[in-house]
Amino acid sequence: MRARGKGGEVVVADGPYAETKEVxxxxxxxxxxxxxxxxxxxxxxxxxxxxxxxVRPVLPMG
Known part of the structure; x- marks a missing residue:
């Protein structure tokens, strides 16, 4: 998810994802x-x- 500036247009993509170790x-x-x-x-x-x-969902444990 990216936002073009504060309060700007929101761009949502379903991948590709950045490598966590880098960012x-x-x-x-x-x-x-x-x-x-x-x-x-x-x-x-x-x-x-x-x-x-x-943005990722977190599943409740229990």
């Missing part, structure tokens, strides 16, 4: 109602404005 600078764990909400929240992360943010 992982941190992570955010967000609780969202669905994928659309997760993308909306991820678009507010500054890293999405000049780079990319990968």
């Amino acid at each position: 992982l600078t941190g992570f955010f764990l967000m609780e969202c109602t669905d994928l659309d909400h997760a993308i909306e929240v991820a678009a507010t992360i500054p890293a999405a404005w000049n780079g990319a943010v990968e």
Whole structure:
């Protein structure tokens, strides 16, 4: 997911993914109602404005 500037157009792609060892600078764990909400929240992360943010689901354990 990429955002073209703060509040800009959001571009969502289903791959190819960057290699984690080359670009992982941190992570955010967000609780969202669905994928659309997760993308909306991820678009507010500054890293999405000049780079990319990968959104992945986390399955509850238990």
